[in-house]
Every structure is written in structure tokens, then in C-alpha cells.
Amino acid sequence: MFVPLILFRPVRFLLVGVSTAALLLSVVAADPTPSAAAPAIDQKLFGGMKWRQVGPFRGGRALAIEGVPGEPNTYYFGGVAGGVWKTTDGGANWTPLFDKEAISSIGAIALAPSDHNIVYVGTGEAAMRGNVTYGAGMYKSSDAGKTWTNIGLKDSRQIGRVVVDPKNPDVVLVAAFGHAFGPNQERGIFRTSDGGKTWAKVLYKDENTGGIDVVIDPHNSNLVFAALWQARRQPWNFSSGGPGSGLYRSEDGGVTWKQLQGNGLPDGILGRIGVAISGADSDRVYAIVEAKEGGIFRSEDGGGKWTRVNDDGRFRQRAWYFSNIFADPKAPDTVYVLNTGLFRSVDGGKTFTLLPARHGDHHGLWIDPENPQRIGNANDGGASVSMDGGKTWTTQGNQPTAQFYHVAVDNAFPYHIYGAQQDNSNVCIASRTDTGIIGPQDWYPAGGGECGFVIPDPRDRHIIYSNNEGFLTRYDKNKEQYQDLSVLPLDNSGHGAADNIHRFQWVSPLLISAHDPETIYTAGEAVFRSTDHGQSWAQISGDLTRNDKSKQQPSGGPIQLDITSVEYYDTVFALAESPKRKGMLWAGTDDGLVHVTTDDGAHWANVSPKMPEWGTVDLIEASPHDANTAYVAVDRHRLDDLKPYIYKTANAGKTWTAITSGIPEGAFVRAVRE
Incomplete structure (x- = not known):
């Protein structure tokens, strides 16, 4: 969600954005001795700084949804960064249930069929995007x-699925993926009784x-199917598939x-697998399998023999992100497959119809076991x-669960807030209105895509610059005109970074x-400057990264390649200009280097702190008080290292001091502000 941040400039302090179970904001003293020029401030005044929800009320990515049989208006859903929500009026309004917990990433939800008061939640999403957020285990x-x-x-x-025994609320099975970015032991299928x-x-x-994935036969809890998945995320690559992946069956709960293996299932390396048991016929089992000869498979004998019934690429694309299949509880030939669209088959998986579901990129589905016309869907x-069986759907414009990459404000009064929302447009929203209500009429898409920065011109808030991957846009709100200002307006999708x-x-x-x-600055592997508000660009640095070609190869494998700029590596990830000295710029890379220039890019010096290699310099804060002082936030969670790393220099990078005292282990840092 968007939240206003009010800083009292006479006092020097640090704001540190740390990621633990949720996104926290901590205030840490930068210097125990206040600046001589700073007047004394009553610390009680900070008690007046309160968080205020301003929207926008459009939902963010969700993987999990569950309804309550017999209660047609009651549902739960889990956002990947928004916690657990509940509605008791059929989706007209949603109430947050998880705000007091230490984690906000939800991977799975399951209600006990025999006791609807008992709800199990698996935290940590298992849709392995590059910005995947982690959890802290199981909640009840x-x-x-x-x-x-x-x-x-x-x-x-990361938890992919949770299921509860139909008759015993104490028997639960959990598909725990484990660490997305490294090996660990607490992964696989777990069971509690x-x-x-x-x-x-x-x-x-x-x-x-x-x-x-794990599913229980609703009529025979001894019959269980589960899927194991070998996969690994790295900052420069994602691999889905290996000898560890496979489909399993249990006949003792x-x-x-x-x-x-075999008997119609694909040979060779397997990747992600989804599985479903028909509630109408326990012998009817469906599986969607990532493999060279993958697709949708069907068994008529409880998993003994299989037939591939569909190999449509619409259902196999980006298998690591989707591969979810759900069987209708009443009709054995009705099955749903989730991908960029929500699809339904009524002929046992041979052909499918696209349903008019909200949004796109679908991950979760719940079908009422008593009334299959009642469906819940979770997507991006x-x-x-x-x-009515998927003909019409409730709104998603009532869920403030969006994920934003960066925020900025303009100089208007009251000010407006700008940001880019994952899998949506960017947005500008008012911080307050004369009516006391901030509604859809008070926000608008601000000219760009789902990721990156959104920055208003300080002279005219109606001129907005934003970027989305390598594309840069100038948007004139008054004229409703867009202009492409990209340094190199090429779509590099499908190419490894080394080819670009x-x-x-x-x-x-x-x-x-x-x-x-x-003057505008942006960066790829080098820093670029425009002095004519983006009409032309000059490269003002060489390659400031490690330029390791082994980490610039096409991402994916061993089954499918999946090449987006998410995995483009050896790039300048953080860029900051000193507000005290013109021409002084700091550049930090996603492979762990820091450079500084004091002559607007004519000369650069490598001033990297002594720290573990390959960490992402997520943000650099150039001090608003002293040109030689800067702070660096380094994030290594994508290397499976959750330790906090923050460094400070007071001499333009000649020496650095670690300043993580008071931040707990496991709270990796994304941002630091003075």
C-alpha cells in the first residue's frame, strides 16, 4: 500500500527498510550526538506520526483462496505480500486478518472440512518470481x-499447498518447497496428526x-497424491526441473x-507438477506436468496408468509459474487449468474454454464441493x-494488497504519491482530498508499466517520467500524451543479457x-545522462559492473528457457545524486560494486565497501547534509543470505563503516534513508 512518509529535516536520523516477515520501517540513530546546527526536538512529537492508508484499492498478486461450504458469502484469500483476508458478504468487502502477525506472504490456505472454525495457512509464496517473498512456516x-x-x-x-483430512481437523499435509535461493533440509511433504x-x-x-502440491481424495483420506519439484532461483538465473522432481501416491493417508513413473507419464527430466483428484470419481486423477513431452495427463484407475490428453502450449507456457490444475467435485469430465487465463474443460481435458475471469496470471482456485457453480479465484x-460458474465475478478493486517497487512524491499541496504496481500499471494518487475520502476518482495510471520508478517533474507535476524494464516514458497528464524516451528502444525479450x-x-x-x-539519469550496465529532458542520451561511464559473462546467459532450463530482464545481471541497480554537490553521483550494481564520480561522469572511482561478493546494492542514500557522506543498503537474500548489510562513508567512499547494530539477523535490508 501507499503510505506518506513525513521527515523533520532539522533532525538527522536514518530510515532503514528491512525485510523480515513483513516490510518494516525502523528508526535508527545515525549519530548519538546531534548536529550542532540542529535544534533540540521533543522526541514525543514523533508519536504523532501515524500510518494512513491512501490506496489505491486494486488487488495485488494472490495465490490462495478458500470458501466455506454451506456459507455462500464466506471466503478467505492470501496475498503474496498482503496477509490473509476474509469476506462474509460474498466479496463485496474484505477484512484483513493477519496484520498483527510477523509475516505477510501467504502461499496456501486450507479450512478443515469437518470444522470450519479451523483454518491453516502456509506462509511464503511458491510462485518463484524474481521478487518472491518468503514466509515463517505454518499458522493455525x-x-x-x-x-x-x-x-x-x-x-x-515457501509453501505450495496445504490440505486437511476431510474428517479429522488434526491431520494436515503440507507441501513445503523450502528455500527458493538455496539448499535446506526443511522441505518436502510434511504431515501432522x-x-x-x-x-x-x-x-x-x-x-x-x-x-x-498435495491433494487428498475427499471420499477416501487414505488416498493422497503429491508432487516434488527441483528448482532454484538465483539473481541471474532460474532453473526448473531435475532428477528430484516427481509425482507420488500414498495409500495410507x-x-x-x-x-x-512410466505407464504413460513423460520420461526424462520433469519440472513442476500439479495434480487433482475428481470429487465425482476417485479413480479419475488429473496431472499437469512440466517436461519435454509434458502437458495435461489423465488417469482412470487412481494413478496407475496415464494418458496425455492435451499438449496445448497455452497451458504449458511458463510452467514454473503456473502448472495448477483443479477437478470439479461433481462432474468427472470437468477440469480447470490455470495459466495466464482461467480455462475450463468439460470433456476430460481434451478441449478448453477461456473463462472471463478478472485480471490475468491465475494461481489459485476453490470450487464449492456442494455447489460447483460457486468458485473463488486468486491471480495477480x-x-x-x-x-454462476465463472460467467461473472466480483470486483478486485476492494483489496489494498498491491506490491509497489518504489514511491515518489511531487511538490503540490496536498502532495501526490507515485509508484509502479506489480502486474498492473503505475499510478499517481492523492495524499488527501477536500472530501476526506480518497477514491478511484483521485488516482490515475501515470504513463508507465508495472515496475521501476515513477517520478514527477519538480516544476510541473503533470509531466511524469517512468521506466519499465529498459523502456522509459514521458507522460503529459494534461495532454494525455506519451513519449518514448528509451536510451535504446528495443525489446530484448528472449535474449540473454550477454547478447544485448x-x-x-x-x-x-x-x-x-x-x-x-x-537533466535526467538512468542506468543499465553504464550510467546515461540526458540534458534535454530525455530527447537524447549520452553514456557517461563505462561498464561499472563485474561483467561476468557466465552470469549473463539465457535464463531457464533444463526443460524450458524463460528469459526476461528479471534475470539480467551485472547492471547498475542503484543510482543517487548528491543534493549538496552538483555532478557528484553514486552508482551501485547488482553484483556488489559501488562507484562515485564528482565531475558528472567524466571520471569514476571504484569505492566498494569490503563486503561479501555479489550482493545487490539495492539503494544508495546521498546525504542531504554533507556531500562526502553516503549510505549503502546491500541485499543478499537472493543468495540465500538474510543478514542485514548497511554501510556508511563520511569521506566520499574512501572508507566505510558497517552500521547494522540493532537490526536482527534475518532482517535483510532493501533501503536506507538519512
């Missing part, structure tokens, strides 16, 4: 979401393979397992509900000079 509520208790599996990080007091690891392959735009003329990341720096608003 025994009062329909009013209160929650963490019940273990805290190092599982005492409501989460203790857990048994019942299916495990190795430290590189985790659980991604998930205590012991047998891997299903939030959650919505249908009561310039390497622009998914989130590339963008700033307007505080000394001359005609």
Missing part, C-alpha cells in the same frame, strides 16, 4: 481467523527439491509413498468470487537532477 486459527498461532516449519520459507503440535517429514528427496490482480547492446534490468534506476530538472 481455531476461531475462523480471529487469532493465529505459528505451529512450526519455520525454515520451510495432532493439529500442528508435531510434524513428520513423510516425503523427502534431497536438499534441492521441495514439495509443490500420506505416511508412506510410492513414486509414479487479487481475489474474486463467482456464483545494453543491459537494463527489470527495475532500472531513474532520477531527475536536483540541481537541474532538465
